[in-house]
Amino acid sequence: MNFPTTLDGIYLNGQWSAGPAHLRVINPATEALLTTVNGGDEQAVDQAVTAATQAFPDWSRTSGAERGAILRNIANGVRNGREQLITLQSSNNGKPQFEAAIDVDDVIATFEYYAELAEGLDAAGDTNVPLPSEDFSARLRREPCGVVGLIVPWNFPMVTTAWKLAPALAAGCCVVLKPSEVTPLPELELAAIIAECGLPNGVFNLVCGTGLAVGAPLSADPRIAKISFTGSNAVGVQVMQRAAETVKGVSLELGGKSSLLVLADADIDLAVELACGGGFFNAGQMCSATSRVLVADELADEFLERLRKRAQAIRVADPFDPEVEMGALVNQAQYQRVLGHIDRGLSAGARLLCGGNRPADLPRGYFLQPTVFTDVPLDSALWREEIFGPVLCVRRFSTQAEAIALANDTQFGLVASVVTRDAATADRVANELQAGLVWINAPQVIFPQTAWGGYKQSSIGRELGPWGLAAFQEIKHVVRAV
Numbered sequence: 001m002n003f004p005t006t007l008d009g010i011y012l013n014g015q016w017s018a019g020p021a022h023l024r025v026i027n028p029a030t031e032a033l034l035t036t037v038n039g040g041d042e043q044a045v046d047q048a049v050t051a052a053t054q055a056f057p058d059w060s061r062t063s064g065a066e067r068g069a070i071l072r073n074i075a076n077g078v079r080n081g082r083e084q085l086i087t088l089q090s091s092n093n094g095k096p097q098f099e100a101a102i103d104v105d106d107v108i109a110t111f112e113y114y115a116e117l118a119e120g121l122d123a124a125g126d127t128n129v130p131l132p133s134e135d136f137s138a139r140l141r142r143e144p145c146g147v148v149g150l151i152v153p154w155n156f157p158m159v160t161t162a163w164k165l166a167p168a169l170a171a172g173c174c175v176v177l178k179p180s181e182v183t184p185l186p187e188l189e190l191a192a193i194i195a196e197c198g199l200p201n202g203v204f205n206l207v208c209g210t211g212l213a214v215g216a217p218l219s220a221d222p223r224i225a226k227i228s229f230t231g232s233n234a235v236g237v238q239v240m241q242r243a244a245e246t247v248k249g250v251s252l253e254l255g256g257k258s259s260l261l262v263l264a265d266a267d268i269d270l271a272v273e274l275a276c277g278g279g280f281f282n283a284g285q286m287c288s289a290t291s292r293v294l295v296a297d298e299l300a301d302e303f304l305e306r307l308r309k310r311a312q313a314i315r316v317a318d319p320f321d322p323e324v325e326m327g328a329l330v331n332q333a334q335y336q337r338v339l340g341h342i343d344r345g346l347s348a349g350a351r352l353l354c355g356g357n358r359p360a361d362l363p364r365g366y367f368l369q370p371t372v373f374t375d376v377p378l379d380s381a382l383w384r385e386e387i388f389g390p391v392l393c394v395r396r397f398s399t400q401a402e403a404i405a406l407a408n409d410t411q412f413g414l415v416a417s418v419v420t421r422d423a424a425t426a427d428r429v430a431n432e433l434q435a436g437l438v439w440i441n442a443p444q445v446i447f448p449q450t451a452w453g454g455y456k457q458s459s460i461g462r463e464l465g466p467w468g469l470a471a472f473q474e475i476k477h478v479v480r481a482v
């Protein structure tokens with residue numbers, strides 16, 4: 001695919017423009033420069049928030065049906081641009097095309113789901129609240145919370161955007177979106193599609209740029225009612241601190257250190273497939289990566305042997321290779337970070353079962369072999385910190401109570417997976433795990449209808465489902481003397 005040398009990185013009030021920040025966009029599979037995006041700074045953020053603030057009174061009064069129709073237009077626009085979006089995402093992010101296709105289909109499903117919820121708002125209307133007094137009546141209204149700032153990461157650029165943007169627009173909010181400076185290309189294309197879908201000027205605005213130049217002023221702007229952020233814990237804390245100064249709401253989707261529990265009666269082949277999916281999909285760059293694998297003593301030897309064989313057989317290749325199973329990591333910084341984790345894990349005494357290096361047939365690009373460690377010390381960074389790369393840490397356990405305690409022993413609580421043939425045990429273990437989403441014998445399927453978010457330091461709030469819509473609504477009670 002040929003890219004223009006430069007791209008405008010600002011869309012505000014219905015107009016594209018170039019800002020002063022020159023963001024170099026790299027193809028991680030080749031290390032080649034794809035293009036330069038001319039993104040914005042504090043001034044562009046100020047203008048975007050002004051445009052959104054001016055558009056808000058009219059947009060907030062549109063009916064749910066009007067907003068739903070536009071969300072359906074966006075879903076159809078994404079469907080029509082599906083191939084282009086897949087190509088852009090694989091080129092910019094390094095993920096295989098089949099993974100990028102899953103992302104694009106998720107974006108379509110998310111916009112369609114929130115179109116339905118928006119349309120339902122008209123019929124639902126205000127609701128009466130029964131009171132213990134005949135002298136008063138009360139009704140409950142849900143209103144859009146205002147102008148919102150959406151800040152997203154690079155690992156699932158379009159998906160994390162859709163999970164925020166679709167419910168924000170459905171609720172009647174106006175939006176300023178800040179994509180990751182690492183992966184702006186899919187978002188720029190998405191913005192180009194949205195620009196054709198009938199939104200009034202100023203309702204949707206986008207400013208590409210770095211976290212400090214764009215994300216920080218967006219988080220601090222007093223006209224913003226809410227910041228919805230997905231990214232690292234370190235930055236999430238900074239966003240929350242800035243937002244606190246003007247008491248704006250925050251939704252945070254942060255890191256994870258999740259576990260896959262393989263119980264003694266598990267189907268070993270299924271467990272191996274789920275371990276590989278949970279550890280190596282998106283080259284492990286997932287907040288939901290089940291990077292800790294806890295396996296019952298009874299089948300640990302057999303499981304490890306099959307896992308090693310499967311991991312070594314995974315085809316690491318260019319995202320456009322038709323046989324590819326795992327693509328490249330997103331950039332040099334992330335690549336070095338993951339290699340650093342591997343080195344420190346070895347120094348801490350962890351045993352490398354397989355992987356740990358660049359594949360011999362891929363001298364360029366940020367490629368890493370699927371990597372599995374065993375005997376990982378419980379106090380090592382490898383066991384405790386989010387690695388965000390294709391690295392699994394396997395530990396044996398002798399009782400289910402021990403497995404649950406190991407899984408819960410982390411500051412995070414995003415997801416977990418359980419593999420067992422016993423339905424009652426699966427439910428009991430799922431209920432004991434401190435995680436926002438638990439999969440039983442299932443890959444990491446996500447539906448717009450089910451909540452996304454975690455316990456402890458993984459999240460504040462929930463995305464998707466009606467909770468994702470409620471996150472962009474204020475609650476108003478009107479109480480009347482009868």
Ligand code: NAD
Binds near residue numbers: 160232233388
């Ligand atoms: P990051 O925190 O470095 O960046 C996320 C976004 O914040 C980017 O757009 C970045 O430019 C912006 N940013 C950086 N500094 C900022 C500042 N001071 N103020 C405001 N914005 C700023 O994260 P990343 O490296 O892009 O993504 C990886 C992280 O995202 C991982 O920790 C992962 O677990 C997390 N993540 C979480 C979820 C979830 O749903 N819980 C989903 C995907 C990724």
